[in-house]
Amino acid sequence: MSGAWQRNGYEAVIGLEIHVQLNTASKMFCACPNRYGDEPNTNVCMVCLAHPGALPVANAEAVRQSARVGLALGCRIPAASEFSRKQYFYPDSPKAYQISQYDQPLCAEGSFHVPGEGAFSVRITRAHLEEDAAKMIHAGGDAGRIQGSAGSVVDFNRAGTPLLEIVTEPDLRSPEDARRFLTLLRATVVAIGASDCDMEKGSLRADANVSIRPLGSEEYGTKTELKNMNSFRFLERGIEAELERQLGLVRAGEAVRQETLHFDPATGGLTSLRSKEEAHDYRYFPEPDLLPVAQDPDDLAALAGQLPELPVARFARLTGAGLPEATALLLATEVELAAYYDDLAGRVGDAKVAANWVMGELQAHLNAAGIVADATPVTPERLAGLVALVVAGTINQTSAKEVFQALVEDPAATAAGVVGGRGLAQVGDADELGAIVDRVLADHPDEVAAFRGGREQVVGFLVGQCMKASGGRADAKALQALLRERLTA
Amino acid sequence: MSDVELTPDEVRHVAALARLGLDDAEVERLGRELTSILGHVNTIAQLPIADVPPTTHANPHGDALRPDAARPGAPRAEALANAPDPAPEGFRVPPIGA
Amino acid sequence: MAIDVIGLTAERAAALLRGRACTAEELAQAYLDRIAAVDGEIHSYLHVDPERTLAAAREQDAAGVDGLAGVPIAYKDLLSTRGVPTTAGSRILKGFVPIEDADVVRWGNEAGLVSLGKTNLDEFAMGSSTEHSAYGPTRNPWDPTRVPGGSSGGSAAVVAAGCAPWALGTDTGGSIRQPAAFCGLVGLMPTYGSVSRFGVVAFACSLEQVGPMTLTVRDAALLQQVIARDTDRDATCTGPRAPIEVPEPGRLDGITFGVPRVELEAGVEEGVRARFDESLAIAESLGARLVDVDLPYARHGLAAYYVIAPAEASANLSRFDGVRYGLRVDAPDVRAMYEATRDAGFGAEVKRRIMIGTYALSAGYHDAYYVQAQRVRTLIRRDFDAAFGDVDAILLPTAPSVAFPIGARLDDPLAMYANDIFTLPVNLAGIPALSVPNGLSEGLPTGLQIIGPAHSENLLLRLGAAFEAEHAFDPVPPGLRSAA
Structure with missing residues (x-):
C-alpha cells in the first residue's frame, strides 16, 4: 500500500488543513481557563460570551508556541503578522466573526519532511493563529448530525481556545501519506509541547482537500473538502472513500462538484453538507481591536535554538544507532512509545536491546490491553530491571516472558522478586x-x-x-x- | 464605479449577509438611501492613491500581547442571566434548519 | 441645606464636599430632585436608580475620602455598568445587564464618583442628534424644540440642564464635541489609545474614545485625570503620555494656530462663522499667531468615515443575534431567528450603517471602498502631521451649525452626516480635540474646536482655559437661570 495512490490512469492530490488546540493556561483573547471537560459554560466571561463592550487581548504564550511550531515546520516567521475578522453567523460563533489571520499569518512557507521508506516532503502554505468556536450540544437527532436536529444548547467553554491552523500545499499523493504526514506532524507538535494533540478530545482536527487528476497532468482537478475525520484511521479511510467516489464519477463521465463532505465513521460514507446559502463571503478585515504582532529576529533565533529534539531528528539518530527504519520511524513518531523508549534505552544502555523489547513484548502487551505506553504498569524502570536480568544471563527468554506477564499483573512486583519467588533463574550448571x-x-x-x-x-x-x-x-x-x-x- | 445604483436584489443580498430580515418597503428605502450615500462615498474611489498604505490602527504603540495567566470565569448563573432562552447548562437556540 | 446644582461645576462640588458644606448624599439627592423636576421634559436619562445612587453616596460619606469622592456623574448608556441596565439606546439590548463595569466606570468608582444614571444617545452612538435613540429623543435644554446634538446628546443635556455636574460621553466622529457645542459645554475627545474602551459598547473600534463633557475646561481636565489610564483589557490603549494637568487661564504668546480657511467655505452658518472669527481675534489679542493651513484630504473625511465606521460597525453589531442576551424574536430555525431579531431590534439608522458597512466589505467591493477609505485615512493623518510641523494647534468651528430643530434632518441621512465634517477627520487621525463654547448664535451655543497632535491634551486644555476666560460664556441656559 505504500507510495502513491494511482488508479485507472488517475492520481490523488491531497492537501490538509490541520487545527491544533494549543495547551495554554488561558484562552486566546481572554483570561478564562483553557480547559477541556469542565461543566458547560463555567469557563466563560464577557469576552468569550461576546458581551457588548468586550475586547480581545492576545495571549503571548499562544503566539510563542505557534512560532515554535512554525519553526519546527521550517516556516518563515514574518516580522509582523496581523489578526483579522472572519465574519459568519452561527450560534457557535459568539461575535459572529472569528478572530483569525488572513493575509499576514504568523508562519508562512514551510516544508516538512516525512522520512522512512518512500520518504516525501510536504510544503506548508501557512500556519496561523485563531480562536476556536463554542460547542453545540444538539438535542435530538444523531450526535454530530446538525441538520434536522430539534434545537441545540450552546456551551461557550471552548469558545476562544487558541487554535493553530496549519495549511499544506496539495503535495500528498495517497491516503497513507496523509496519515503518515499527520502522524509525524502530531509527534512534532507534541514534542514541542504546544498541544496534547488528542484527536478524541478534538485538540487535533484535520480536514482534507481531495481531488484526482490524470497521471502526468499538471493541473488540479476540482477539489472537495472532507471534514470530521477524527482519527488517523478515519482520515485514511475518508480520503480513500472520497478518491474512489471521485474516480467513479470521472470514469462515468460526470464532473466532480466542489463541496464540503462530512465523513461518517460508523458507515464509512460521505454526506454532502450543502448549504442553501450563496458561497461564503467572510468579509475579512484587519481586527481594529488588536495590534499587529511583531516578531523580533533575535527572539526567534533563541526560540529555534531552544526547540527539543524533533521526530525527524530522532529518526536520524535511531537509524544511526542501527535500528531498522521502520522501528526508528515508529519510535520517532508514536509519541508515548517514543518517550517510553528513550527512558528504557537510557536505563538499559543499549539502543537495539531496548528497541527489541519495546517493539516486541511491550507492543504486544499494549495492543492486547488497548492502552498507550504511558498507561502501562510496566514502567521503563521495571522493564529495565527485567532486561538487566536477561542481559546478565540470570534468566532465559522463556522465563523473561513469564516475568513480564507477572509485572503486568502485579504492579508492585519487581523482575528480580518474580525470578527469586518463582525460582526462574536459569539452569546453566x-x-x-x-x-x-x-x-x-x-x-x-x-x-x-x-x-x-x-x-x-x-x-x-x-x-x-x-x-x-x-x-x-x-x-x-x-x-x-x-x-x-x-x-x- | 462613479455611479452606483443598488438594485433590490443587491440590497437583499447584502441584508442576507448581515442577517437583517427586511420587508419590501425597507428594501426599497434602503436601496435609495444607500445609492445616495455610496454616491457620495464614491468621491474617494477615483483618487489615484493606490500606492498609499492603508491605516487600520490609530495607535500603533499598543500592548499587543498579554501574559498567559488564567483566572476563573463568571459564575454560570451570571453568564446565563441575560440569556433569552436559558437551558440549565447553556444557551438554547432553535434548530439550525435545512 | 438646599444645594443649587444649576451651573455647579464638579470642581466646586468637590470643594463643597471637602469643606463639609454638604454631604455626598445631600448632593446626590439635590441632583435626583433636579432630575425628577426637569428630566420628564428633557428626557436625557434612560436609567436612574435613586436608591442605588444614594447608597453609593452614603458609602462615600462613610469612607470620608478626599479628592473627587462623592461628586456625582452621569454615564452615557454606551458604557457598561455592572448590575445596571445598559441599552446603547437600542431595543436589541433592552433589559441587558452587564456582568462587568467598563474600565472608565470602574475608575470613576475608584475615584469615588457617584453615578446618577445612564444617559440617552443615538442607538449604538450612530447619529448626531440623539433622535435615533430607540427610547425617544432628548431635548436641548437651551431650546426644547431642538436637538442636543449627538450621539452623546443625553450626557450633554444632563450637564446643561443641571441634572449632573459632568458626564462621560464617547466620540466616534464628533459625538462628544458636537453635543458639547450644541449645549454650551466643554467636550474633550482624547487621543486615540489614551482611554480604555473596555466595556464601551463598540460602534467603530478604531475611531472612538471616551471623554469628559463638562461645564468648564478645568472640570474636563479633572475628569480626564480619572479616565486616562493604561489598562490590560484594551490592547489599543496605552494611557496618556504625560499626566493630565488642570490648567489656569493665561496668555498665548508664542502659540501658533493653524486655520484651515478652505474648510470654512463649506457651508458654515453665518452666526457660527461670526463667533469663530471672534475667537480668532481673541487668540491674536492673547498673543497667538494665526496662519493658514491646508488639509487637502480632510475634505474627503466624510466619505472615508462613512466607509470605515460602518464597516467596523457592521461586524461589531453582528454579535446581537438573540442567543446570549438581549432581544430574541422566536422563529422556527436559527437563521430566521437571527433575521427576525435583528430586524425588530435595530432602528433605521443602525440598519442603514450595517448595510453600508456590509456592502463595503463584501466580495468585489472590499478594495474599492474599505481599503481605499483606509488609504484616505493615511493621507488625512499625513495632512495633520504636516500641519503640526508648522502650528501648535488647529482651530475650527466644532460644528457648522447650531442645534437644529428636532426632526429637521431625520429624512436626509447625508445632511445629518454633514454636521460632522469638522469633527470626524480628527477621529480618522486619532488625535485629540477640545470643544469650548465660544458664544451664541440665534440664542444657541456655538463651539470652538481646538485640534492638537497626538497626546497634546495638556496643551489643548491650557489653550481651552485661555479661550474660556476670554469668551466669558455662561453655560447655564437662560431659561434655567430664572428657574434657579
Whole structure:
C-alpha cells in the first residue's frame, strides 16, 4: 500500500488543513481557563460570551508556541503578522466573526519532511493563529448530525481556545501519506509541547482537500473538502472513500462538484453538507481591536535554538544507532512509545536491546490491553530491571516472558522478586543440565537413533523436551551444546 | 464605479449577509438611501492613491500581547442571566434548519 | 441645606464636599430632585436608580475620602455598568445587564464618583442628534424644540440642564464635541489609545474614545485625570503620555494656530462663522499667531468615515443575534431567528450603517471602498502631521451649525452626516480635540474646536482655559437661570 495512490490512469492530490488546540493556561483573547471537560459554560466571561463592550487581548504564550511550531515546520516567521475578522453567523460563533489571520499569518512557507521508506516532503502554505468556536450540544437527532436536529444548547467553554491552523500545499499523493504526514506532524507538535494533540478530545482536527487528476497532468482537478475525520484511521479511510467516489464519477463521465463532505465513521460514507446559502463571503478585515504582532529576529533565533529534539531528528539518530527504519520511524513518531523508549534505552544502555523489547513484548502487551505506553504498569524502570536480568544471563527468554506477564499483573512486583519467588533463574550448571539431558535421551531412544542416522533436525525436538523437563529454566545455549556433545559422543 | 445604483436584489443580498430580515418597503428605502450615500462615498474611489498604505490602527504603540495567566470565569448563573432562552447548562437556540 | 446644582461645576462640588458644606448624599439627592423636576421634559436619562445612587453616596460619606469622592456623574448608556441596565439606546439590548463595569466606570468608582444614571444617545452612538435613540429623543435644554446634538446628546443635556455636574460621553466622529457645542459645554475627545474602551459598547473600534463633557475646561481636565489610564483589557490603549494637568487661564504668546480657511467655505452658518472669527481675534489679542493651513484630504473625511465606521460597525453589531442576551424574536430555525431579531431590534439608522458597512466589505467591493477609505485615512493623518510641523494647534468651528430643530434632518441621512465634517477627520487621525463654547448664535451655543497632535491634551486644555476666560460664556441656559 505504500507510495502513491494511482488508479485507472488517475492520481490523488491531497492537501490538509490541520487545527491544533494549543495547551495554554488561558484562552486566546481572554483570561478564562483553557480547559477541556469542565461543566458547560463555567469557563466563560464577557469576552468569550461576546458581551457588548468586550475586547480581545492576545495571549503571548499562544503566539510563542505557534512560532515554535512554525519553526519546527521550517516556516518563515514574518516580522509582523496581523489578526483579522472572519465574519459568519452561527450560534457557535459568539461575535459572529472569528478572530483569525488572513493575509499576514504568523508562519508562512514551510516544508516538512516525512522520512522512512518512500520518504516525501510536504510544503506548508501557512500556519496561523485563531480562536476556536463554542460547542453545540444538539438535542435530538444523531450526535454530530446538525441538520434536522430539534434545537441545540450552546456551551461557550471552548469558545476562544487558541487554535493553530496549519495549511499544506496539495503535495500528498495517497491516503497513507496523509496519515503518515499527520502522524509525524502530531509527534512534532507534541514534542514541542504546544498541544496534547488528542484527536478524541478534538485538540487535533484535520480536514482534507481531495481531488484526482490524470497521471502526468499538471493541473488540479476540482477539489472537495472532507471534514470530521477524527482519527488517523478515519482520515485514511475518508480520503480513500472520497478518491474512489471521485474516480467513479470521472470514469462515468460526470464532473466532480466542489463541496464540503462530512465523513461518517460508523458507515464509512460521505454526506454532502450543502448549504442553501450563496458561497461564503467572510468579509475579512484587519481586527481594529488588536495590534499587529511583531516578531523580533533575535527572539526567534533563541526560540529555534531552544526547540527539543524533533521526530525527524530522532529518526536520524535511531537509524544511526542501527535500528531498522521502520522501528526508528515508529519510535520517532508514536509519541508515548517514543518517550517510553528513550527512558528504557537510557536505563538499559543499549539502543537495539531496548528497541527489541519495546517493539516486541511491550507492543504486544499494549495492543492486547488497548492502552498507550504511558498507561502501562510496566514502567521503563521495571522493564529495565527485567532486561538487566536477561542481559546478565540470570534468566532465559522463556522465563523473561513469564516475568513480564507477572509485572503486568502485579504492579508492585519487581523482575528480580518474580525470578527469586518463582525460582526462574536459569539452569546453566553442567551437572544439573547433564542429568536432564541424560534422562531425556534415555526416554527417547528412537529419536536418538534417528539423529545418529543423519536426521539432525530431531535435535530441536530433544531441546524442547529438555527445556520442558527443566521447567523452562534451562540456559538454551548451554543446553544445545550439551545435547550435541552427548549425541555425537 | 462613479455611479452606483443598488438594485433590490443587491440590497437583499447584502441584508442576507448581515442577517437583517427586511420587508419590501425597507428594501426599497434602503436601496435609495444607500445609492445616495455610496454616491457620495464614491468621491474617494477615483483618487489615484493606490500606492498609499492603508491605516487600520490609530495607535500603533499598543500592548499587543498579554501574559498567559488564567483566572476563573463568571459564575454560570451570571453568564446565563441575560440569556433569552436559558437551558440549565447553556444557551438554547432553535434548530439550525435545512 | 438646599444645594443649587444649576451651573455647579464638579470642581466646586468637590470643594463643597471637602469643606463639609454638604454631604455626598445631600448632593446626590439635590441632583435626583433636579432630575425628577426637569428630566420628564428633557428626557436625557434612560436609567436612574435613586436608591442605588444614594447608597453609593452614603458609602462615600462613610469612607470620608478626599479628592473627587462623592461628586456625582452621569454615564452615557454606551458604557457598561455592572448590575445596571445598559441599552446603547437600542431595543436589541433592552433589559441587558452587564456582568462587568467598563474600565472608565470602574475608575470613576475608584475615584469615588457617584453615578446618577445612564444617559440617552443615538442607538449604538450612530447619529448626531440623539433622535435615533430607540427610547425617544432628548431635548436641548437651551431650546426644547431642538436637538442636543449627538450621539452623546443625553450626557450633554444632563450637564446643561443641571441634572449632573459632568458626564462621560464617547466620540466616534464628533459625538462628544458636537453635543458639547450644541449645549454650551466643554467636550474633550482624547487621543486615540489614551482611554480604555473596555466595556464601551463598540460602534467603530478604531475611531472612538471616551471623554469628559463638562461645564468648564478645568472640570474636563479633572475628569480626564480619572479616565486616562493604561489598562490590560484594551490592547489599543496605552494611557496618556504625560499626566493630565488642570490648567489656569493665561496668555498665548508664542502659540501658533493653524486655520484651515478652505474648510470654512463649506457651508458654515453665518452666526457660527461670526463667533469663530471672534475667537480668532481673541487668540491674536492673547498673543497667538494665526496662519493658514491646508488639509487637502480632510475634505474627503466624510466619505472615508462613512466607509470605515460602518464597516467596523457592521461586524461589531453582528454579535446581537438573540442567543446570549438581549432581544430574541422566536422563529422556527436559527437563521430566521437571527433575521427576525435583528430586524425588530435595530432602528433605521443602525440598519442603514450595517448595510453600508456590509456592502463595503463584501466580495468585489472590499478594495474599492474599505481599503481605499483606509488609504484616505493615511493621507488625512499625513495632512495633520504636516500641519503640526508648522502650528501648535488647529482651530475650527466644532460644528457648522447650531442645534437644529428636532426632526429637521431625520429624512436626509447625508445632511445629518454633514454636521460632522469638522469633527470626524480628527477621529480618522486619532488625535485629540477640545470643544469650548465660544458664544451664541440665534440664542444657541456655538463651539470652538481646538485640534492638537497626538497626546497634546495638556496643551489643548491650557489653550481651552485661555479661550474660556476670554469668551466669558455662561453655560447655564437662560431659561434655567430664572428657574434657579
